[in-house]
Amino acid sequence: MRTQAFWNDPRIRAWFFQILAVLVVGGFIAIIVTNTVDNLNALNVASGFGFLQHTAGFGISQTLIEYSESSSYGRAFLVALLNTLLVAGIGIFFATVVGFLVGIARLSPNWLVARLATVYIETFRNIPLLLQILFWYTAVLSNLPAPRNSLEIGSLLMNNRGLYLPAPVGEPGFGFVVAAFFIALLGIVFLRHWSQRRRIATGRGLPIMWPSLGLLFGLPLITFWLAGAPLHFEVPELRGFNFVGGLRAIPELLALVLALSIYTAAFIAEIVRSGIQAVSWGQSEAAQALGLRRTQILRLVVIPQALRVIIPPLTSQYLNLTKNSSLAAALAYPELASVFAGTVLNQTGQAIEVLTITMAVYLGLSLLTSAAMNFYNSRIALVER
Amino acid sequence: MRRYLLLASTAALIAFASAASATTLDDVKKKGFVQCGVSQGLKGFSSPDDKGGWTGIDVDLCRAIAAAIFGDPEKVKFTPLSAKERFTALQSGEIDVLSRNTTWALSRDTALGFDFRGVIYYDGQGFMVRKSSGVKSAKDLDGASVCVLMGTSTSLTLADYFRSNNMKYEPITFEKDDEVVAAYESGRCDTYTTDRSGLYANRLTLKDPQENIVLPEIISKEPLGPVVRHGDNQWGDIVSWTLYTMLNAEELGLNSGNVAGMRESDNPEIRRVLGTEGKFGEGMGLSDDWAYNIIAKVGNYAEMFDRNVGKDSPLGIPRGLNALYTQGGIQYAPPIR
Structure with missing residues (x-):
């Protein structure tokens, strides 16, 4: 060699x-x-991260945790982060619900329903998101009446300062109701397991739909009644300039959630449609041949296979929605990009540190979301033997 | 997205800029113009007009600096900046001087790496409300929604004022002046707060200016002035003495109309200002007629004030604190000698 x-x-x-x-x-x-x-x-x-302990000195309009002008920049960061998470969470929920409905509607045999879904998708995914946010904020919500002349729909109040609802306030004993709710949830899980085991053993399952619903609503309601209705509602009342008390969603949050979920739902609808169409027709025919009912075909055969196609692109829509929430800087919603990469950056002048933190947070949020979705995807993925 | 580009490029610039660079004056002379950071549109201070030009006292100061260096007030380029972008733009060297109704305060002077170079306008923060609200004093504003500009000392003063008076408020912050005004006009807020000069200026843009009043309370000291990067003292001196020259010119009765004739004056003070006696430009790297050029091409402080914010402008703001010390104000420039 x-x-x-x-x-x-x-x-x-x-x-x-x-x-x-x-x-x-x-x-x-x-x-x-x-x-x-x-x-x-x-x-x-100045450089370094010491500024996070300094007093912020500015106010924030929506705070989920306690915050005042004398809190630190670090606290302001947390407040802003939670506001981002709030808008992303609500937005993802509504975008998913609307997206699935529209996506399924697009495949509907009903001509009108299918066309309406198409119009929805083509309209909202082709208009820039920033314009949609500004549309909801300046063209719709800011034209609502002033607090003094609020629109009242039942106990719901709407004016140009936001949406107000009576806030439920639990009295002592309300804990039992909450506990009953969780016990009911446990019961439902148990029921399903039992039904499954019986089906495997004897070939006959138990009806689980109605007992589950009964458990879910019945148990907490009975407890509520037994504990002597330990709940009252705090109704918002007009004091000075604004309504005080109750639950309130500021118009900036409403505009952002509306725009983000409507926009993202249009994309999700297309993803759902493509996912369902990716399951070959033969699968449904085979299921029919086995004698499954239509709902069973959807639930047991089509959707599980469609989800495998849907989940990966759905994940990137969730990531987009979260990152797009930073467009809130255009209106006054106090989220991360506006409070931290805006006000805090301007006051401290520490661009490198502030931007590094902000980018790291968005990166972290995206990685977490995608890790969770990947985990879910691996659970439902095709298991090859 | 533009602001993120700006911020990212700023970070990149800070990362790559060589620590030892030439002086700002050399840079400016080499490129042939002064790059001046101004607002995106505040009437009277710096606002673009329908012909693509800029007007305002902040703009005129930049023109005066250009006149001092080049003898030509038009050798200046303007960069419109939001309140949020302004400091990074100066830190990164994107602009040579920030002349953008910026309040002089300790933290900005020290921690940001800047020098404030005089006060062009003594301002104070106030509130504007709709007449129909019936509010007569800022003390009546408990529980109000307040529209305010993001990242300004205004929002800090606002927080302090409500806290010290034990009142609640809801801050609604926007990044641009016109967004703040639009939100106030749409009724999102009960009151709009900024420096009083800004309140008067923006009131003109409302649909019905007469329906809005500026409350009597002045809740802060807002000395507005030009800002330069810390460390280049020669450049800072040029900016300071440009402003002082305009003030001294008013005090000595020099203006753009009579300055040419005044070159023959026997008054030694005037002879020094106009460069006929002594060599005062030398120490700053300027020619001896630097001050003459400022006065001839841009005018004295009174001319600048009157045409932009004072009696000859739609704003019609009285001189007040901004009158010369000899006339009941506090504008006072060190002598040129």
Whole structure:
């Protein structure tokens, strides 16, 4: 065997070039970092993350946790993050519900329903999101009457300061009702397991739909009655300029949720349609041949297979929605991009730190969402034997 | 997305800019114009007109700086900036001077790496309300929704004022001036707060200006002035002394109309200002007729004030604190000698 010079050994060469690449990239990053630090020092710009403990001094219009002007920038960051999560959470919920309905409607044999769904999709996914947000905010919600002349629909109040609902306030003893609700949930899980086991053992399942509903509503209601109705409603009342008390959704939140969910739902609808159409017709025919009912075919055969196609693109729609919530900076919704990468950045002037944190948060949120969806996807994926 | 591009490019600029660069004056002379950061449109201070030009006292200060350096007030380019973008734009070197109704405050002067170079306008924060609301004093504003500009000292003063008076409020913050005004006009807020000069200026843009009043309370000191990067003192001196020259010119009775004739004056103070005696431009790297050019091409402080915000403008704001110290105000410039 001919001895090979070590520089001709492909493995050593591969290693050499990989190490070289790492050194170049690492050196490049090191130069950027040291140069940045030098420049910041030369410009006398404060740096570091100490500012997070400093007093913020500004107010925020919607706070899910306690916050005041004397709270720290770190606290303001948390408030803003929660506001982002709130709008993303509500938006994802409605976008999914509307998207599935519209997607299924698009496949409806009813001509009118299918066309309406098509018009919905083509309209909303082709208008820029920012315009839609501004439309809902300035053209719809800000034209509502002033608080003094609020629209009243039952106990629901609407004016240009938002949407008000009576807030349920639990009295002592309400804990039992909550506990009863969770017991009912456990009972339903147990019932389903039992029914499943019986079906496998005897070939005959138990009816679970009606007993489950009965359990879910009946148990908490009975407890509620037994505990002496320990609940009252706090009704919003007009005091000075605004309504005080009750549950309130500020118009900025409403506009953002409306725009984000309607826009994203149009994309989700198309994803759902393509998912359902991806399941070959033969599957349904085979299921019919086995004697399954139409709902069973959908639930047991078509949807599980469609979901495998739907979940991955659905995940990216969820990510888009979360990231698009940063467009709220155009209206006054106090979310991360507006409060933290806006007000806090401006007050501290620490652009690099603030933007790094903000980008890291959006990245983290996206990775978490996609991890959760991937986990779900792997559970429902085709199991090959 | 534009602002993220700006912020990202700022971060990149800070990352890559070489620590030891030439002085700002050299840079400006080399490129042939002054890059000046102004507002996106605040009547009287810096607002674009229908011919694509800019007007306002902040704009005129930039023109005066250009006149001092080049002898030509038009050798200036304007960068409209939101309140949020302005500081990063200056830090990154995207602009040479920030002349954008910016309040001089300690934290900005120290932690941001800036120098404030004088006060072009003494302002104070106030509130505007609709007449129909029946509010007569800021003390009546408990529980109100307040429209305010994002990332300004205004929003901090607002928070302090309500906190110290034990009142509640709901801040509705927008990034642009016109968004704030639109939200106030749509009824989203009960009151709109900013510097009083801004209230008067923006009141003109409302559908029915007479239906809105500015409340009597002044809740803060807002000395507005030009800002430069910390560390380049020569450039800072040019900005300071441009403003001081305009003030001194008013005090000495020099204006754009008579300054050419005044070159022959026997008054030693006037001779020094106009460069016929002494070499005062030298220390700043400027020619000796730098001050003459400012006065001849842009005018003195009174001319600038009157045509933009004062009696000859739609705003009609009285001189008040901004009168010379000799006339009951507090505008006072160090002497040129």
